[in-house]
Amino acid sequence: IAGITQAPTSQILAAGRRMTLRCTQDMRHNAMYWYRQDLGLGLRLIHYSNTAGTTGKGEVPDGYSVSRANTDDFPLTLASAVPSQTSVYFCASSETGTAGAETQYFGPGTRLLVL
Amino acid sequence: GQNIDQPTEMTATEGAIVQINCTYQTSGFNGLFWYQQHAGEAPTFLSYNVLDGLEEKGRFSSFLSRSKGYSYLLLKELQMKDSASYLCAVRDRDYKLSFGAGTTVTVRA
Numbered sequence: 001i002a003g004i005t006q007a008p009t010s011q012i013l014a015a016g017r018r019m020t021l022r023c024t025q026d027m028r029h030n031a032m033y034w035y036r037q038d039l040g041l042g043l044r045l046i047h048y049s050n051t052a053g054t055t056g057k058g059e060v061p062d063g064y065s066v067s068r069a070n071t072d073d074f075p076l077t078l079a080s081a082v083p084s085q086t087s088v089y090f091c092a093s094s095e096t097g098t099a100g101a102e103t104q105y106f107g108p109g110t111r112l113l114v115l
Numbered sequence: 116g117q118n119i120d121q122p123t124e125m126t127a128t129e130g131a132i133v134q135i136n137c138t139y140q141t142s143g144f145n146g147l148f149w150y151q152q153h154a155g156e157a158p159t160f161l162s163y164n165v166l167d168g169l170e171e172k173g174r175f176s177s178f179l180s181r182s183k184g185y186s187y188l189l190l191k192e193l194q195m196k197d198s199a200s201y202l203c204a205v206r207d208r209d210y211k212l213s214f215g216a217g218t219t220v221t222v223r224a
Contacts, residue, residue: 031210042202042216043158050210058211090157096210103148104212106157 003027004107006091012113013081021076021110023091031096032074033104034058034066036087043090049074050096081114088112119215121203126221127193135188135218137203146206149177149188152217153199161201162188190220198222 004025013019025032034046035058045058049068063085065077074093078085088111092104118140127133139147146165150158164170164179164186176189190197200217207213 033211035214040216043204043212043214045211045213048211059213094210103160103163106159108157 004091004093004105006089006107006110008110009108010111010113012115013078015081015083015114017081019078019081019112021078021089021091021112023074023076023107024072025074025091025093025105025107026072027093027105028071029093029095029105030071031094032068033092033094034064034074034076035090035092036060036085037090037109038087046076046089081112083114086112086114119203119205119213121201121215121218123216124219124221126223129193129195129222129224131193133190133193133220135190135201135203135220137186137188137215139184139186139203139205139215141184141205141207143208144181144205145208145210147177147179147186148204148206148212149175149186150202150204150214151199152202158202193222195222195224 007022033048035043037043044060047066049055052071090109091107094104095102121137149161152158162177169178174191179186200219202217203215204212
């Protein structure tokens with residue numbers, strides 16, 4: 001099935017634990033993104049990658065790291081989780097580099113609760 | 116960076132029209148997007164504007180004025196399934212999106 005998958009669907013995590021959220025796309029998109037969505041704040045960009053082998057920081061990168069070893073996968077790691085990282089995390093992908101209506105396609109999200 | 120404002124909530128009756136406004140301040144404009152997000156689901160693409168004017172797609176239309184930093188999404192012939200959050204997003208020259216907080220539209224029978 002074409003699109004973006006995320007795992008896990010939801011997770012309860014103890015503060016201080018390390019956690020990796022997985023994201024895989026099969027659309028061969030160049031660019032991938034991680035957002036968090038919190039009530040009243042909307043979607044905020046954490047990290048992004050315009051192509052395999054490169055990554056960049058978004059609006060709220062602190063406490064998170066990413067890697068982009070290949071085109072399809074873009075994992076997000078919380079090295080030592082804190083309660084303020086409780087959120088819904090969305091992965092997205094898009095074509096990039098052309099002046100067109102290339103939109104971002106979103107995965108189903110991971111609901112994370114840090115206690 | 117981007118500063119994007121849209122109303123928090125709107126309520127309308129089935130069959131009516133609703134207009135959701137979005138204003139933005141940007142350091143580098145490269146297109147404006149509208150997404151729809153149903154509760155508990157991922158955002159899905161609705162429309163895209165990069166030039167001034169109106170783009171129509173069925174019951175949904177989106178308008179852009181770059182000089183005013185203003186866009187609106189027009190939803191016509193409202194249906195119950197249109198109850199959702201509508202997200203305004205501005206793309207910068209690095210192809211990154213900045214989102215508004217979203218407008219929750221409730222359609223009543």
